[in-house]
Each structure stands twice: as structure tokens, then as C-alpha cells.
Amino acid sequence: MIQDIKKQFPFLSQEKNGQPLVYFDNACMTPCPLPVLEAVDKYNREFFSCGGRSNTHFGRQIDNKVAETRELVAKFIGAGTPQEIIFTKNTTEGINLVARGLNLQAGERVLVSDREHNSDLIVWQVLQKERGIELVILPSKSDETFDLAGLETELQKGIKLVSVVYSSNLDGYTLPVEEIVKMARKYDALVMLDGAQAVPHHAVNVKKLGVDFLAFSGHKMMAPSGTGVLYGRLARLEKLSPLLSGGHSVKDSHYDNYEAEDIPARFEAGLQNYGGIIGLGEAIKFIKQVGFDFIVKQEFELNYFITRELKQIGGISFVGADDPKSRGGIVNFYHEKMDSHQLSIFLDESANILTRSGRHCVHSWYNSRGVKDSIRVSSYFYNTIDEAEKLISALKKILGLV
Amino acid sequence: MICLAAFIVFAIFGIFSATHRRLAKEAFWCVLRRVTFKPCQASIGEILKGKIVGWLLRRQSRWAGWVHRYFEVFSWIFVAITLISTFYTIKGAYYYARYGTCNPEHPEQCLISTQAALEKGIKNPYYCNDK
Known part of the structure; x- marks a missing residue:
């Protein structure tokens, strides 16, 4: 086989x-199979056009493909609705979108593990300097496994957001995320998971997990490079500020104000990587076949x-x-x-x-x-x-x- | 110290090729790091060593061990040869530009002597010709 x-x-x-x-080197990037390559090629050759804007038959074709992929992704990770799926260019962008969009205040505490990829460490250090948030690094136990007792201790002191890697790119270790989310819920902390090394490798169900945010990359699951997804629970996304603002993120604008688009479009400013998104849809179909x-x-x-x-x-x-x-x-x-x-x-x-x-x-x-x-x-x-x-x-x- | 040899070689090729200019720049930074004892990601030196030893591993794994262990020695020898040959090349080019031959004492031994230089039988430029 x-x-x-x-x-x-x-x-x-x-x-x-x-x-x-x-x-x-699959933890970095995975090659694209023929169905993905053919889908991207078909887009580039046959309906390369402006999605979400042009009222041409090509524009509508792209809109349909993007909507179809959004639905595929939502079902793939067990999201409640496709509205909860935001297309990004990678996991880093997804994490940054949440980090900056939560509008954390000085003194609010964010907890990360001691094996985080820089995408889920540096942004918090930057916010520490910029906004005075407190960054808590939870050390692993001596056998390099996650310290749940340590997490509870920190949660008792007050944690706004637990942002941890689901499966580590360092050693492939998968954290006990169900327990982490359950514990965080008990203390009203939000949870974000870096799913870059998890989503391509085993079934993930965000609804069952109860996680607030999940970010992952398409290029680690056989989609073209420059593709990614941020899942966010609708109630959380409604309170999140966009990272980028611009074209297609607003319904209307005047010189002195604007009306933001609905979710998820308000988080997808600018022309998107339509070929990549279409490829992502095909990659998901491929994974399901395997x-x-x-x-x-x-x-x-x-x-x-x-x-x-x-x-x-x-x-x-x-x-x-x-x-x-x-x-x-x-x-x-x-x-x-x-x-x-x-x-x-x-x-x-x-x-x-x-x-x-x-x-x-x-x-x-x-x-x-x-x-x-x-x-x-x-x-x-x-x-x-x-x-x-x-x-x-x-x-x-x-x-x-x- | 293969970076130094690589820098010289790539710098010369870089006069004609943009790819080699990029390699020359990488080699330059590698040399700089070596002389200031700083660690590198994968320096051009490591890449060159990898290519050479990797080639030997596929063909003559016995020699691969030697080359890997004494790579620094081989590098210094190669650098010395490169520097010496670069010196003589520049010297030859200078003589050719000035006298029309890369070897004024024996122009007939120079592959690219001009006819005029051969006919003139240019002797050592530091002494007057006996004419």
C-alpha cells in the first residue's frame, strides 16, 4: 500500500x-501529493481570479472552493461551524492572531510549557515587554512529561490563557491536552493549542476537547506552503480583535469609521492564498483516504x-x-x-x-x-x-x- | 579553514557569476566566524566537508574516515596551494598586461605570450636588455 x-x-x-x-523532515514540511498539485495547478490555469470580491463566474468559483474547504476543515477537526475556521499562512500567524487579539492587560498571566516552538514563546515575551503581561513557563517533570500538578498550582494563582503545544516538534511528545483543558476550565482559563504536529498525525476533535483556540499549518499536512488554519470557538472569536485589517475585512468604510465583516472574514484581510486553500482541501481529502x-x-x-x-x-x-x-x-x-x-x-x-x-x-x-x-x-x-x-x-x- | 579557500575560489568565480557571489559572501562570513571563534548554523565549511566526505562515503569509505579526521590539515594545504597559485596567477596577469607575456624571462614558455613579446625576447624586467 x-x-x-x-x-x-x-x-x-x-x-x-x-x-x-x-x-x-516531515515535521518541517510535507510534500504535496498529485491531487493537491493538480488542484493548485487547475486553479492557476483555469480560474485564477479575485475571490471574495469579483462578481465574475471565476470569482464565484473561487468563493465556492474556499467555502468548501472551510467546511472540510471544520468537519476534519470537529468544529461546530465553518465560521470558526480562519485561514492563515501558518501556525505562527494563528498564534499571533490570538495573542494580539485577546488584548491582554498588564499583570494578566499566560502559561506556556517549557518545550514550546518559538511561535508560541516569542510573541508572549514581546507582549511581556510591550504590555506588561506575565509569562509563566511551566517546567516539565524529570522524565520530560507534562506536569499537571504544576499546572493546577499556577491556575490557582490565576491564569488568563494556557497556550501549549499539542504534540511537540522537539520530540513528538503529546501533552495530556484533555486533562489540561478540563483543569483550565475549572479555573476559567482560556486554552490555545499549537496543533502543528498533531492535526496531520492523529484525529483531533476540538468540540470534544473543549479547547478555545487551535492553530495548525497546512504545509505539515501535504498542503502547499503558506497555508494554515486558526480554529476559534465562535464566542471567543467574537471578542478577538483582528491582527490585520484591510480589504475584505470590512463590510463598509468611511473616512472616519468602518463596519467590520462577519466572522471569519474579518480576520482574513487582503487577498488570500486561494491556490493554497484549495490545495489544503485536497490534502484533507487525501488524509481521510489514507x-x-x-x-x-x-x-x-x-x-x-x-x-x-x-x-x-x-x-x-x-x-x-x-x-x-x-x-x-x-x-x-x-x-x-x-x-x-x-x-x-x-x-x-x-x-x-x-x-x-x-x-x-x-x-x-x-x-x-x-x-x-x-x-x-x-x-x-x-x-x-x-x-x-x-x-x-x-x-x-x-x-x-x- | 576550507572557508578561506572557498572564499578565494568563489570570489574569483563571483566576478562572472551571481551564484558564486552569494557563495563567496557565505564563505566570507564563515571565515569571519572562524577567526572570531563563533559557532555557526551549517557553515559553508561544513557543507563543503559534507559534500567531499559524503562523496567518499559512497565510493571509498576507507578514505572517508581519513579525510574526515584530517580535514582541517587538508584544508590548510589546499588553502596554501590556492594562495600560492592565486599569487602566481596575479603575477602572470600583471606581467602579461605589462610585457605581453606572463613570463618575461622565458616568454616562449608562456602559453599566452604575444608575438611581439616573443620576438622581442624580453629578459628579466629588472635588468636592461643588451641591445
Whole structure:
């Protein structure tokens, strides 16, 4: 089945020096399958026009496609209504929209975990300086799992918003979000989840979770780059100020005032990435065809295999939680004698295996633990055990140099 | 110190090519970081090393280990060769511009001597010709 799926991805069929591409950087971006590429191409060739504005048949066609995608996304994540779906360009924009739109006041407290991507850390530090909000960083427990007791302690002191990563891009660890939301509700705190590494990999239902906001990226789930979604509960969105204002975010304007558009249009100022949005709709259909059962199972098998094999190579330390069961498709590690960047380049140049090296936009975690950097292997459902074996074999060869 | 060699090579190619100008700039920053002992993301030095060792890993993994371990030594040797050959190239170009031959003492040995220089049999420019 995987080989049939792989044929749908032209990007994955490339070769370099006679070696097939082995793509293990899915936590950064995922390639687009043919249905997505064809849909975007069709838009660009056949109805490339001004959506939401032009009263032409092309303009209406785009409006219909965007509405269709909005509905698809809403059903995909279990939202109550498509109105609760705002198209953004990535998770960072979604988080910033909430951070700035909540109009937090001086002294109000925002809690984040200690493994947040910079997209869910820096904006709060900026608001700390600009508005005097208080940023609370909740440390993980010694086994690198989330500290629920610590969360309750902080909630008792008063927290306006709990903004945490759903599944971490650092080590794939999925936080106990149901418990987090339940606890936050008890103390009237809002909850926002960074769903960039969660939504593409397992079923998410925002209504069942009861979360207030969820942001995720399309380019991590086989949609074109520059696509993303912010889900917000309608009651919350009604109180949120837009991040950007401009064309199509207003019903009417005069020189001295304006009338804002309805939700979600008021949060989507300017011409949108219509090709990307259409591609996002196709990507969701593709994921539904593959099925989350298969995705979860495949990622776990790959993670388990890679973790087991890496443990047999000396000098390797894992980043984050140790148990592959809690890590989704991500294995993050470093070697005591070889720089992670160099290791990643060697994998690329010697075996056409693509990984990511560095601090993965979670610099804070690395700085707090004195870890220089690491190499991250992030799989998706189209990766195979064969590819994992190639990775291990290449790693052994490269690490044999030191 | 491969960055230094890379900088020289890319800077020369960069006279003619925009791609190499970008690489020359990256190599320059790499050199700057090396001399000020600052860490890099993936510097051009690491990328070049990766390409060379990666190539060897595919073909001669025995040599890959040597090159990886002594890469800095090989880099310095390569830098020295590059600097020396750059010096002689510039010197040759200067002589050609001035005397029409890259080797005024033995113009017949220079591939690009002008006919006039060959006929004149230009001797060492620091001594007067015996005419």
C-alpha cells in the first residue's frame, strides 16, 4: 500500500547519485501529493481570479472552493461551524492572531510549557515587554512529561490563557491536552493549542476537547506552503480583535469609521492564498483516504524501529521523552562525538537522506539543558521500514568515521 | 579553514557569476566566524566537508574516515596551494598586461605570450636588455 501511496508524491520519487530520496523532515514540511498539485495547478490555469470580491463566474468559483474547504476543515477537526475556521499562512500567524487579539492587560498571566516552538514563546515575551503581561513557563517533570500538578498550582494563582503545544516538534511528545483543558476550565482559563504536529498525525476533535483556540499549518499536512488554519470557538472569536485589517475585512468604510465583516472574514484581510486553500482541501481529502489508523500505526512502527536501532549505537542521546509510544513520528537525538549539522549533511550527501539539524526553533529548551543541537528524524505515513533501515545503516557508516 | 579557500575560489568565480557571489559572501562570513571563534548554523565549511566526505562515503569509505579526521590539515594545504597559485596567477596577469607575456624571462614558455613579446625576447624586467 505504501508504494502505491508514494507514487502519488512526485517529490519523493527523485534520485541523487543513483540513490532514491529518503525524506525524514516531515515535521518541517510535507510534500504535496498529485491531487493537491493538480488542484493548485487547475486553479492557476483555469480560474485564477479575485475571490471574495469579483462578481465574475471565476470569482464565484473561487468563493465556492474556499467555502468548501472551510467546511472540510471544520468537519476534519470537529468544529461546530465553518465560521470558526480562519485561514492563515501558518501556525505562527494563528498564534499571533490570538495573542494580539485577546488584548491582554498588564499583570494578566499566560502559561506556556517549557518545550514550546518559538511561535508560541516569542510573541508572549514581546507582549511581556510591550504590555506588561506575565509569562509563566511551566517546567516539565524529570522524565520530560507534562506536569499537571504544576499546572493546577499556577491556575490557582490565576491564569488568563494556557497556550501549549499539542504534540511537540522537539520530540513528538503529546501533552495530556484533555486533562489540561478540563483543569483550565475549572479555573476559567482560556486554552490555545499549537496543533502543528498533531492535526496531520492523529484525529483531533476540538468540540470534544473543549479547547478555545487551535492553530495548525497546512504545509505539515501535504498542503502547499503558506497555508494554515486558526480554529476559534465562535464566542471567543467574537471578542478577538483582528491582527490585520484591510480589504475584505470590512463590510463598509468611511473616512472616519468602518463596519467590520462577519466572522471569519474579518480576520482574513487582503487577498488570500486561494491556490493554497484549495490545495489544503485536497490534502484533507487525501488524509481521510489514507486514514488516521494507518498513519498512527505506521509512525509508531517507524519510531519504535528507529529508536530501538539507535539505542544500539554508542554515544547517542535522545532529546525529550524516552518512550517511542509517546513520540509520534519524531526521533530527536545527538551524538557525543559528531556535530548534528555535520551528521545531517553527511546523511544528505552520502545517502540522500534528508533530516533536520539544529535547535528546531525550540532554542529555549536547548539553552535550558545545555544541549548544543540535535538531529531530528520525523516520519510520516509514506516512510517505510526499508527507509528506516537505510537511515540506520548510513548512520552507522558515518558514525564509524569518529 | 576550507572557508578561506572557498572564499578565494568563489570570489574569483563571483566576478562572472551571481551564484558564486552569494557563495563567496557565505564563505566570507564563515571565515569571519572562524577567526572570531563563533559557532555557526551549517557553515559553508561544513557543507563543503559534507559534500567531499559524503562523496567518499559512497565510493571509498576507507578514505572517508581519513579525510574526515584530517580535514582541517587538508584544508590548510589546499588553502596554501590556492594562495600560492592565486599569487602566481596575479603575477602572470600583471606581467602579461605589462610585457605581453606572463613570463618575461622565458616568454616562449608562456602559453599566452604575444608575438611581439616573443620576438622581442624580453629578459628579466629588472635588468636592461643588451641591445
